[in-house]
Amino acid sequence: MGNKQEELEVCVRSQGHDLIGITETWWDSSHDWNAVMxxxxxxxxxxxxxxxxxxxxxxxxxxxxxxxRIGVDEERVESLWVRIKGQANMGDAVMGVYYRPPDQEEDIDEAF
Structure with a gap:
């Protein structure tokens, strides 16, 4: 992951994005130390x-x-959602990232 993480950080620093969504991270607890930016x-x-x-x-x-938490089957649906507090006189925004594997079953699509 080292090269990909470094590439991500370079892109983020040069572009100045407020939000970055990533799918197919392939992360587990062994990536806790190097996923932080x-x-x-x-x-x-x-x-x-x-x-x-x-x-x-x-x-x-x-x-x-x-x-x-959006109330879908959290174990089967690969999605993540956050509410971002709006600035003065603006409403909150909800942003999310969702990954749908190509072999996902129709009942999971319906749950989402």
């Missing part, structure tokens, strides 16, 4: 008990946000 809060949902998949969302630290 200075200036960003990391939200992630690793794929349990299987290789591959997973989603992550980096949010700039200056943005006030909380992770949301």
């Amino acid at each position: 200075d200036g960003y809060v990391l939200f992630r949902k690793d794929r349990p008990a299987r290789r591959g998949g997973g989603v992550a969302l980096y949010v700039r630290e200056q943005l006030e946000c909380i992770e949301l």
